[in-house]
Amino acid sequence: MGSLHGKKDMKAIKNRNCQSHLGNRIDEYLKNMSHGQTNGIPQGSSLMDFIAEIVLGYADLLLSEEIGKKIKDYKILRYRDDYRIFTNNLRDGEQILKYLTEIMISLGLKLNAEKTNSTNDIVTGAIKKDKLYCIKNELSVTDRQKQTTPDDKQALIRAKATNYNFQKYLLIIYELSKEYPNSGSLNRALDIFYCRLLETKDFKENIPLISIASDIAYKNPSTYSYVAAIVSYLLSYITDDSHKKDLLKRIIKKFNNIPNTGYLMIWLQRIYLGISLKSCSVF
Numbered sequence: 001m002g003s004l005h006g007k008k009d010m011k012a013i014k015n016r017n018c019q020s021h022l023g024n025r026i027d028e029y030l031k032n033m034s035h036g037q038t039n040g041i042p043q044g045s046s047l048m049d050f051i052a053e054i055v056l057g058y059a060d061l062l063l064s065e066e067i068g069k070k071i072k073d074y075k076i077l078r079y080r081d082d083y084r085i086f087t088n089n090l091r092d093g094e095q096i097l098k099y100l101t102e103i104m105i106s107l108g109l110k111l112n113a114e115k116t117n118s119t120n121d122i123v124t125g126a127i128k129k130d131k132l133y134c135i136k137n138e139l140s141v142t143d144r145q146k147q148t149t150p151d152d153k154q155a156l157i158r159a160k161a162t163n164y165n166f167q168k169y170l171l172i173i174y175e176l177s178k179e180y181p182n183s184g185s186l187n188r189a190l191d192i193f194y195c196r197l198l199e200t201k202d203f204k205e206n207i208p209l210i211s212i213a214s215d216i217a218y219k220n221p222s223t224y225s226y227v228a229a230i231v232s233y234l235l236s237y238i239t240d241d242s243h244k245k246d247l248l249k250r251i252i253k254k255f256n257n258i259p260n261t262g263y264l265m266i267w268l269q270r271i272y273l274g275i276s277l278k279s280c281s282v283f
Contacts, residue, residue, distance in 0.1 A: 130180030
């Protein structure tokens with residue numbers, strides 16, 4: 001792993017399988033998690049976030065060295081894998097982006113072309129489109145919910161859920177999932193929706209909510225854990241075990257149509273255990 005030992009050292013043949021190098025040991029563990037292949041870093045744990053930060057921190061160092069004294073008037077902000085490049089002219093920004101792209105390729109990474117763009121609007125250009133979408137929907141609540149603090153984002157979203165019924169609010173999240181799939185804003189919205197569910201004890205629309213939530217997960221793998229929590233909680237209010245099993249079978253059948261759902265099946269098993277079914281015949 002060049003991020004720990006330097007690219008030149010790691011390219012040396014004698015060091016490729018040397019287990020005294022921490023980078024090689026980490027790489028070996030990651031390959032074992034991916035059937036012997038190095039297909040990036042798994043997501044979902046603080047340890048993997050830490051390893052990703054080591055790699056991206058090394059990328060930051062390489063980028064600083066590449067820019068050197070070639071460009072002086074610039075500012076780069078990074079949060080996890082999100083880069084914001086600020087310059088006073090478009091040409092400098094494009095040159096820095098070129099350097100960053102080349103560095104990422106050298107590390108076996110690449111920038112998402114669909115999420116890479118330039119703009120002269122420094123205000124809205126610095127905010128993700130999915131966040132702007134959420135802000136737009138949240139602001140529509142403030143006129144009707146005067147008691148809600150405008151600066152409290154979670155309070156605004158909860159006010160939205162209160163103002164509408166759960167089904168309508170989940171449909172808003174569903175639209176967000178179509179516009180900005182697998183986005184951080186989508187996960188946060190689902191998390192807040194789940195917290196709002198926990199505050200309510202009487203549900204009369206379990207099946208539609210389970211259906212909508214399942215469809216969100218079907219198209220957005222990053223939401224599996226959030227949707228699993230929502231579905232599990234809604235199922236707990238269904239008293240008929242045979243009905244619960246039937247719903248789980250339908251969900252499993254739906255997801256069997258897409259590849260690489262092992263991660264989801266783990267969450268489905270947690271749902272199964274969470275609702276205390278006596279038999280595991282659905283699996």
